[in-house]
Amino acid sequence: DAGVTQSPTHLIKTRGQQVTLRCSPKSGHDTVSWYQQALGQGPQFIFQYYEEEERQRGNFPDRFSGHQFPNYSSELNVNALLLGDSALYLCASSLEGWGDEQYFGPGTRLTVT
Amino acid sequence: QKEVEQNSGPLSVPEGAIASLNCTYSDRGSQSFFWYRQYSGKSPELIMFIYSNGDKEDGRFTAQLNKASQYVSLLIRDSQPSDSATYLCAARGNAGGTSYGKLTFGQGTILTVHP
Numbered sequence: 633d634a635g636v637t638q639s640p641t642h643l644i645k646t647r648g649q650q651v652t653l654r655c656s657p658k659s660g661h662d663t664v665s666w667y668q669q670a671l672g673q674g675p676q677f678i679f680q681y682y683e684e685e686e687r688q689r690g691n692f693p694d695r696f697s698g699h700q701f702p703n704y705s706s707e708l709n710v711n712a713l714l715l716g717d718s719a720l721y722l723c724a725s726s727l728e729g730w731g732d733e734q735y736f737g738p739g740t741r742l743t744v745t
Numbered sequence: 746q747k748e749v750e751q752n753s754g755p756l757s758v759p760e761g762a763i764a765s766l767n768c769t770y771s772d773r774g775s776q777s778f779f780w781y782r783q784y785s786g787k788s789p790e791l792i793m794f795i796y797s798n799g800d801k802e803d804g805r806f807t808a809q810l811n812k813a814s815q816y817v818s819l820l821i822r823d824s825q826p827s828d829s830a831t832y833l834c835a836a837r838g839n840a841g842g843t844s845y846g847k848l849t850f851g852q853g854t855i856l857t858v859h860p
Binding site for chain 2: 665667674682720724732734736737738739
């Protein structure tokens with residue numbers, strides 16, 4: 633049973649650049665949520681995608697955008713990177729209508745210099 | 746007031762003891778509650794979830810929910826050094842509400858189980 637996968641594992645970018653992170657959900661799951669986790673903090677919800685649409689969004693600026701593809705995989709894009717965007721970016725997948733459990737991928741560690 | 750608050754920790758218990766982790770939430774519309782374990786440098790791993798008032802047991806873990814008091818807890822019996830990690834409490838709102846779908850996390854409690 634394939635779990636949630638994310639790529640890349642680590643990424644170093646310069647302030648002002650743009651970055652794209654990728655996520656493939658757990659086999660059989662159709663919903664993808666993205667979270668940002670700063671060091672020593674709990675994950676913060678960015679947005680959730682279902683049926684290729686952004687269903688819900690947290691308190692993140694428009695620099696954060698996303699997409700879900702027909703195969704349920706998803707991308708997170710961040711434009712005009714700031715030093716404060718340095719964090720662990722987590723993707724979580726779930727199955728709509730079959731409980732609330734969200735399963736996290738290994739994450740992408742983004743460092744902005 | 747934070748939406749989900751956990752006991753500040755860090756919590757240190759001897760091997761074999763019961764570890765008690767606590768969490769309170771402010772949104773009375775929250776319907777589902779989750780405990781995740783996160784080892785250093787790794788992503789959160791789902792341990793337990795609970796929807797109804799009362800206790801739910803799974804092996805050495807027991808989750809407790811009291812919606813009237815807006816309180817969730819996780820008990821770990823016979824604690825092992827391998828249980829040493831950060832434990833995250835999360836809440837999810839009910840269907841149709843503005844917080845449906847997203848998980849709101851506490852800041853986490855660091856647990857250390859010493860031999």
